[in-house]
Amino acid sequence: MRKPDEMELHQSNQSIKLSWIFGMGMLLIISISHFVVNGNLSNSFLVMLSMLIVYRANMMMMQSKMGNNKIKPIVITMFLVFAICLILGLVYGYLS
Numbered sequence: 845m846r847k848p849d850e851m852e853l854h855q856s857n858q859s860i861k862l863s864w865i866f867g868m869g870m871l872l873i874i875s876i877s878h879f880v881v882n883g884n885l886s887n888s889f890l891v892m893l894s895m896l897i898v899y900r901a902n903m904m905m906m907q908s909k910m911g912n913n914k915i916k917p918i919v920i921t922m923f924l925v926f927a928i929c930l931i932l933g934l935v936y937g938y939l940s
Contacts, residue, residue, distance in 0.1 A: 864899075868892060897926055 848856070875889040901922055908915040 864895075868895060871895075897922070 871888045871892040875886055878886040904915045904919045
């Protein structure tokens with residue numbers, strides 16, 4: 845199997861970006877419509893937030909690999925806050 849050239853990589857990256865933007869837009873529309881109709885947030889909102897968190901954390905980790913060492917404490921704090929919110933959400937969902 846041959847390695848893709850720069851043009852193929854660029855096209856692949858553009859396709860991934862556009863599909864990600866489309867997915868986020870659709871999740872946002874579904875979340876807003878569900879909130880307007882039912883008055884509460886849906887699971888699609890949580891999926892959208894999770895996608896944004898993973899995207900941002902990945903960008904920070906890539907910057908850290910490129911030599912930006914100021915990012916590491918921010919990444920660790922983000923993961924801890926995400927884990928705490930996830931645990932609190934699960935406990936709240938279990939208790940209610």
